Amino acid sequence: MSTNQAIVTRDNWWARLTRSKYFVYVLISPLFLILLAYVIYPFYQTFIQSIVGEEGATLENYKRFFGLTSTANLEALWTSVYISVISVITCAIVGVTMAFLMERYEFPGRKILSVLILVPMALPPLVGVLSFTFLYGESGILPRAVQALFNLEQVPFSLKGVVGVIVVHTFTMYTYFYLTAAAAIKGLDPSLEEAATSLGSGRIRIWLKVILPMLTPSLVASSLLVFMISMASYTAPLMFGVERTMTMQIYLSRTNGNLDMAATQSTILSIVSISFLILMRWYQGRRNFQNQSKGIGVHRTELRTQFAKYMSMLLSFVGVIILMLPILVLVLISFSVDGEWTIQIIPTAYTLEHYIDLFTDERTWRPIWNSLQMSFVATAGNILFGVAAAYALVRMKFKGKVFLDILIMVPWALPGTVVAVNLIAAFSEPTVFSFNQVLIGTFWILPLAYFVRHLPLIFRSTSAALMQMDESVEEAARSLGANWWYTFRRVVVPMVFSGILAGTLLAMVQGIGEFVASILIYSTRTMPLSVAIFQKMYAFQFGTACAYGVLQIILIITVLFISQKITDGKAGSAI
Amino acid sequence: MKNVRLENVSKMFGTAIGVENVDIDVKPGEFFTFLGPSGCGKTTTLRMIAGFYYPTNGKIFFDNRDVTTLQPNKRNIGMVFQNYALFPHMTVFENIAFGLEVRKMSKAVIREKVERAQKLVHLEKYGARKINELSGGQQQRVALARALVIEPDILLLDEPLSNLDAKLREETRIEIKRLQVELGVTTIYVTHDQTEAMTMSDRIMVMKEGVVQQIGTPQEIYNQPSNHFVASFIGESNVLDGEVIEIIGDAVKVKLDDDFYLNGSMNQTANGKKLVVGEKIKCSIRPEAVFEGQGTNELKGTIQLVEFTGVSINYVVEVGSNIMKIMIINKGNQILNRGDSITLHVPENGIYLIGE
Ligand SMILES: Nc1ncnc2c1ncn2[C@@H]1O[C@H](COP(=O)(O)OP(=O)(O)OP(=O)(O)O)[C@@H](O)[C@H]1O
Ligand SMILES: [Mg+2]
Numbered sequence: 001m002s003t004n005q006a007i008v009t010r011d012n013w014w015a016r017l018t019r020s021k022y023f024v025y026v027l028i029s030p031l032f033l034i035l036l037a038y039v040i041y042p043f044y045q046t047f048i049q050s051i052v053g054e055e056g057a058t059l060e061n062y063k064r065f066f067g068l069t070s071t072a073n074l075e076a077l078w079t080s081v082y083i084s085v086i087s088v089i090t091c092a093i094v095g096v097t098m099a100f101l102m103e104r105y106e107f108p109g110r111k112i113l114s115v116l117i118l119v120p121m122a123l124p125p126l127v128g129v130l131s132f133t134f135l136y137g138e139s140g141i142l143p144r145a146v147q148a149l150f151n152l153e154q155v156p157f158s159l160k161g162v163v164g165v166i167v168v169h170t171f172t173m174y175t176y177f178y179l180t181a182a183a184a185i186k187g188l189d190p191s192l193e194e195a196a197t198s199l200g201s202g203r204i205r206i207w208l209k210v211i212l213p214m215l216t217p218s219l220v221a222s223s224l225l226v227f228m229i230s231m232a233s234y235t236a237p238l239m240f241g242v243e244r245t246m247t248m249q250i251y252l253s254r255t256n257g258n259l260d261m262a263a264t265q266s267t268i269l270s271i272v273s274i275s276f277l278i279l280m281r282w283y284q285g286r287r288n289f290q291n292q293s294k295g296i297g298v299h300r301t302e303l304r305t306q307f308a309k310y311m312s313m314l315l316s317f318v319g320v321i322i323l324m325l326p327i328l329v330l331v332l333i334s335f336s337v338d339g340e341w342t343i344q345i346i347p348t349a350y351t352l353e354h355y356i357d358l359f360t361d362e363r364t365w366r367p368i369w370n371s372l373q374m375s376f377v378a379t380a381g382n383i384l385f386g387v388a389a390a391y392a393l394v395r396m397k398f399k400g401k402v403f404l405d406i407l408i409m410v411p412w413a414l415p416g417t418v419v420a421v422n423l424i425a426a427f428s429e430p431t432v433f434s435f436n437q438v439l440i441g442t443f444w445i446l447p448l449a450y451f452v453r454h455l456p457l458i459f460r461s462t463s464a465a466l467m468q469m470d471e472s473v474e475e476a477a478r479s480l481g482a483n484w485w486y487t488f489r490r491v492v493v494p495m496v497f498s499g500i501l502a503g504t505l506l507a508m509v510q511g512i513g514e515f516v517a518s519i520l521i522y523s524t525r526t527m528p529l530s531v532a533i534f535q536k537m538y539a540f541q542f543g544t545a546c547a548y549g550v551l552q553i554i555l556i557i558t559v560l561f562i563s564q565k566i567t568d569g570k571a572g573s574a575i
Numbered sequence: 576m577k578n579v580r581l582e583n584v585s586k587m588f589g590t591a592i593g594v595e596n597v598d599i600d601v602k603p604g605e606f607f608t609f610l611g612p613s614g615c616g617k618t619t620t621l622r623m624i625a626g627f628y629y630p631t632n633g634k635i636f637f638d639n640r641d642v643t644t645l646q647p648n649k650r651n652i653g654m655v656f657q658n659y660a661l662f663p664h665m666t667v668f669e670n671i672a673f674g675l676e677v678r679k680m681s682k683a684v685i686r687e688k689v690e691r692a693q694k695l696v697h698l699e700k701y702g703a704r705k706i707n708e709l710s711g712g713q714q715q716r717v718a719l720a721r722a723l724v725i726e727p728d729i730l731l732l733d734e735p736l737s738n739l740d741a742k743l744r745e746e747t748r749i750e751i752k753r754l755q756v757e758l759g760v761t762t763i764y765v766t767h768d769q770t771e772a773m774t775m776s777d778r779i780m781v782m783k784e785g786v787v788q789q790i791g792t793p794q795e796i797y798n799q800p801s802n803h804f805v806a807s808f809i810g811e812s813n814v815l816d817g818e819v820i821e822i823i824g825d826a827v828k829v830k831l832d833d834d835f836y837l838n839g840s841m842n843q844t845a846n847g848k849k850l851v852v853g854e855k856i857k858c859s860i861r862p863e864a865v866f867e868g869q870g871t872n873e874l875k876g877t878i879q880l881v882e883f884t885g886v887s888i889n890y891v892v893e894v895g896s897n898i899m900k901i902m903i904i905n906k907g908n909q910i911l912n913r914g915d916s917i918t919l920h921v922p923e924n925g926i927y928l929i930g931e
Contacts, residue, residue, distance in 0.1 A: 470658060470660060472656045472657075472658060472660040473660045473661070473662060473663075475625075475627055475647070475654075475656070475660065476654065476656060476660035476661075476662075476721075477662070477673065478626075478627075478646075478647040478648050479625055479626075479647055479648070479650075479652055479653070479654040479722075479731075480648075480653075480673055480674030480677060480721065480722075480725060481648045481649075481651070481674055481677040481678060481725065482648055482673070482674075482677045483646075483648050484648075486677060490673075491662055494664045495662075495663065495664055
């Protein structure tokens with residue numbers, strides 16, 4: 001009797017709790033806890049490190065950063081900013097011009113170009129920079145070829161320093177402008193332009209008064225994005241030896257043991273990145289999509305004169321070459337015998353050895369296996385977190401949604417270097433969040449870094465799919481007697497599966513290629529693929545480095561292809 | 576087959592009112608309809624019965640069991656959604672079987688029950704089809720089969736016909752009614768279409784802006800509307816302003832204009848309300864309750880508009896300061912023209928007196 005009573009009251013207690021309108025906060029608290037542990041707490045630790053000196057809190061580090069006694073930091077900030085601004089401009093010019101040509105004109109070679117134009121997206125940052133140095137660097141193939149051709153004393157040109165960084169940025173990031181501008185141009189009603197022409201407007205006037213205003217939203221959004229990514233760029237400055245950028249300064253401060261300064265620099269760079277993230281969100285929130293009308297087939301203008309045709313053919317050809325060269329050169333060098341390529345234009349001796357080694361030589365295979373494992377662990381975490389967070393944000397009602405949304409995006413906006421510094425600050429000693437373990441130096445720190453960096457990928461792709469799914473389908477399942485969990489498994493997950501898969505694949509390949517955070521926190525026992533590439537490069541084992549690179553590119557292209565197929569391009573891109 | 580009882584149920588959305596003080600008692604096996612214009616709270620009430628919303632106030636009972644805050648999956652209800660809400664990743668068979676699988680029935684039983692349900696809605700041959708390979712009407716029937724196959728205590732339908740074209744709507748309407756009568760399941764039906772409500776229901780609840788206006792059989796709602804809103808929302812009605820000037824026994828004399836009077840009866844007032852002399856009231860007169868020619872309650876007017884539908888001749892007539900719609904059954908009468916004057920009369924039982 002009394003036990004019965006107890007059951008009834010417990011039942012009531014549980015029932016009351018689940019029915020309470022505050023129960024939703026119990027459900028979402030794990031999400032906030034994870035963000036607190038692995039995003040906020042590390043960030044906070046870095047901040048603390050930057051303001052705590054020998055005797056208590058001090059702004060000494062910040063004074064030194066902005067002080068004029070040593071201007072290295074201010075120079076770095078300035079260099080980062082101006083590289084970013086120029087990158088935005090060059091990316092915008094290239095991206096928008098390409099979008100216009102591809103969307104508005106029909107010319108020989110357009111089809112192939114429209115596929116290859118996205119090739120830069122398939123280049124992992126490190127591998128991309130690598131192929132650029134092989135191609136256009138001081139001892140690169142092209143400068144040497146020209147030198148040999150004209151019998152010059154020295155190479156006539158080469159990619160280095162700030163210019164090198166900007167060229168690489170342009171090549172890898174113009175796609176952001178290209179994609180948004182192309183989408184906007186597709187939505188442009190051609191009759192608007194025709195109407196303007198019929199009213200007697202000249203071409204330039206049409207551009208200024210009709211087309212540009214309509215492109216503005218996509219241009220602003222892409223500019224903010226490219227600026228943010230440029231500020232975070234680490235690999236390009238590293239490979240082209242530009243030491244005075246924020247990311248490089250952080251790296252150098254750390255390697256010189258100046259941890260307080262590294263923390264200070266990280267905090268300042270974080271603030272810049274997060275401001276840009278919030279600016280971007282604010283802008284996207286108020287931007288209207290009124291001109292995204294679908295179904296209007298933009299008719300492409302055909303080129304009429306013979307001259308224009310030949311010209312365009314030539315330019316398309318050059319375009320294809322430029323786009324393909326980075327990959328081609330990687331493939332070429334991946335077959336070259338290590339150490340044989342010194343002062344020749346292109347490698348002289350070739351072998352299949354590197355590819356065989358990839359999978360048979362324990363030492364070469366090790367980093368691949370490490371990266372696969374670590375990326376797998378991180379992605380598994382990302383799936384759990386991403387799907388739960390997407391469901392919570394799309395389906396549940398609670399206060400603090402915007403805050404949760406921004407918190408999830410923050411790690412993506414933060415430069416990888418900063419993420420690494422934050423994790424070092426937080427997990428160099430035992431904490432509750434690491435179950436009283438020191439994580440630095442263990443296997444777990446890299447998966448954690450990948451998890452944090454790729455936090456929004458699965459979240460975004462799953463949210464997009466969930467938003468397309470009618471809520472009443474879930475209610476139908478509930479009314480048929482299915483409890484929440486059964487409904488989730490049998491109805492929700494299958495319906496958003498393509499979205500989850502797209503994000504998962506992306507997180508997986510990005511994890512395998514991650515370099516920026518890895519280089520700061522990897523331990524020699526679990527060296528990841530990207531760090532291995534970097535080291536092979538410095539050991540002049542170009543062949544092995546490039547074989548690794550080609551492997552990564554194949555992975556990425558496969559994943560992009562599969563995602564395209566499963567989502568029909570429907571579920572919005574994860575970025 | 577269960578009885579559904581709502582006791583003073585209200586639902587607030589923040590400070591906005593969804594529905595207020597709904598008090599109904601649906602009998603076992605009854606076909607009960609919520610009728611009202613868009614936004615009046617029909618769906619909100621239905622969703623509280625289904626368990627997707629919890630009432631802010633009041634209680635809900637299924638056969639004396641308090642289910643006010645019971646989870647939706649424990650209520651054994653069948654629900655048909657306006658957009659059908661079928662599972663797009665499953666076949667017709669799998670959709671219908673879903674609720675049975677949840678109940679952990681054996682494969683053989685499931686197969687048998689699903690096949691019977693498919694037969695019931697005439698979809699025997701469609702078991703292997705994907706949902707997107709069905710027409711709207713077929714999807715609707717899958718939704719119905721899926722809700723019925725679990726042998727629900729209560730069937731809830733939220734505007735199930737609104738996505739169908741006119742012809743299919745009529746067919747499906749008859750189909751739903753047939754199934755309901757055959758299975759005898761307590762049914763709550765939501766619609767804003769009065770024809771659907773009138774033809775299918777045992778009883779109707781008319782709602783407006785979250786407040787119940789009247790509950791009654793179709794005849795009661797039609798013949799004895801409780802207020803101006805019900806009178807004009809259900810069917811067509813002439814609602815005329817007037818003033819009570821004389822009461823003798825049950826006879827009530829109402830003045831419309833200076834020289835127009837109507838003689839009504841105290842037996843024909845909304846909610847049995849007792850009228851008093853000098854009271855401002857409204858008189859509801861259905862177009863078909865008005866006859867041509869001389870008789871009681873004679874009115875003279877001028878024809879403003881003539882419509883011939885075949886079954887009937889419809890006139891719009893100016894009577895004093897009022898405009899009245901009149902429907903005369905076509906028995907080969909002569910059709911009058913615009914501008915002609917016409918004499919009309921209204922039998923006492925055609926006048927319904929609605930208090931202000
Ligand atoms: N989730 C909600 N949050 C806030 N207000 C709501 C919500 N659901 C309904 N309402 C409001 O409650 C009122 C009743 O809505 P309800 O959906 O029940 O109307 P309805 O009678 O079903 O109308 P319709 O015929 O258009 O479906 C409306 O004013 C509506 O705006
Ligand atoms: Mg509704």
